[in-house]
Amino acid sequence: MYKRTDVKVWFACNNYCTFCVQGDKRFKFQPRKLEEIRNILDTEYNDGCKYVVFTGWEPTVHPNLVEAVAYAKQIGFKQIQIQSNGTTFHDVDYTKSLIAAGVTEFSPSIHWFHAETHDTQVQTPWAWKKVIKGLIVLKQLNQIIIINSVITKDNYREAPELAALLLKIGVNQFQFAFVHILWSAAKNKETVVPRKSDVIPYIHKALDLAKKHGVPAYTEAIPYCLMQGYEWAIAENIMPETSVIDAEYKIDSYADYRWSEWKAKRKDCKKCSKNDVCEGPWKEYPEIYGWDEFTPV
Numbered sequence: 384m385y386k387r388t389d390v391k392v393w394f395a396c397n398n399y400c401t402f403c404v405q406g407d408k409r410f411k412f413q414p415r416k417l418e419e420i421r422n423i424l425d426t427e428y429n430d431g432c433k434y435v436v437f438t439g440w441e442p443t444v445h446p447n448l449v450e451a452v453a454y455a456k457q458i459g460f461k462q463i464q465i466q467s468n469g470t471t472f473h474d475v476d477y478t479k480s481l482i483a484a485g486v487t488e489f490s491p492s493i494h495w496f497h498a499e500t501h502d503t504q505v506q507t508p509w510a511w512k513k514v515i516k517g518l519i520v521l522k523q524l525n526q527i528i529i530i531n532s533v534i535t536k537d538n539y540r541e542a543p544e545l546a547a548l549l550l551k552i553g554v555n556q557f558q559f560a561f562v563h564i565l566w567s568a569a570k571n572k573e574t575v576v577p578r579k580s581d582v583i584p585y586i587h588k589a590l591d592l593a594k595k596h597g598v599p600a601y602t603e604a605i606p607y608c609l610m611q612g613y614e615w616a617i618a619e620n621i622m623p624e625t626s627v628i629d630a631e632y633k634i635d636s637y638a639d640y641r642w643s644e645w646k647a648k649r650k651d652c653k654k655c656s657k658n659d660v661c662e663g664p665w666k667e668y669p670e671i672y673g674w675d676e677f678t679p680v
């Protein structure tokens with residue numbers, strides 16, 4: 384597995400997700416200039432990264448994304464991913480230009496099965512239709528598709544239907560990420576953050592479907608005590624060592640950052656057989672729902 388770097392190319396976006404974790408950065412920061420992106424890629428490559436994820440808010444609205452991808456390929460990155468809200472891949476010419484430049488995998492998001500559920504959450508009309516059209520284009524162009532879907536109060540009941548749809552389209556992998564309770568998600572926490580034990584039966588059903596079809600599927604930010612029998616699907620176990628190049632700072636190790644800054648454990652976790660490998664929930668979660676759901680294994 385290659386060491387990875389997540390490069391945020393800028394913070395503009397064509398969606399306004401109710402659960403966005405990038406807050407008001409879109410009003411603060413200009414797009415990174417191509418020269419700056421090239422310098423970042425040089426530094427991260429020399430630091431041992433061979434896998435780059437272009438992200439941001441929405442990287443595909445950056446005017447120089449194609450050139451940035453071409454540069455990453457030219458200097459030797461082996462794996463090049465575009466992490467996106469998925470609303471631009473329906474443009475066949477643009478998607479072909481990304482592939483020609485060197486993209487090796489696409490990671491669009493879909494939030495979830497029903498168009499209305501998705502569009503209400505991303506607060507953009509017709510967004511779901513564009514994402515689905517984009518997935519079809521990516522399939523027709525034989526691309527690797529890795530889906531990310533954020534679990535919220537509005538959508539979790541649709542997990543099994545969404546899994547069935549993604550399997551029908553033929554994606555290569557999908558992941559359900561429990562909403563990270565920061566920025567917009569924190570502001571909207573009453574309406575956005577579900578109780579994990581309500582979510583679990585639906586997520587497990589979706590994982591069962593993926594397993595039956597032999598398609599890798601994962602969850603993020605759901606601890607082992609709620610994933611018994613489904614430990615194979617815990618995404619934190621397969622995440623490569625990753626640096627994150629944010630607007631004003633760099634995180635050298637995303638894993639260390641999650642353990643030290645973003646996740647939390649209860650006192651009783653010390654008695655748990657998974658304590659050494661489990662990161663616990665996002666630290667804001669027990670402030671809403673307490674610790675009762677997390678029983679040591």
Ligand code: SF4
Binds near residue numbers: 651657678
């Ligand atoms: S009890 Fe704590 S350490 Fe054990 S699985 Fe749950 S959150 Fe993780």
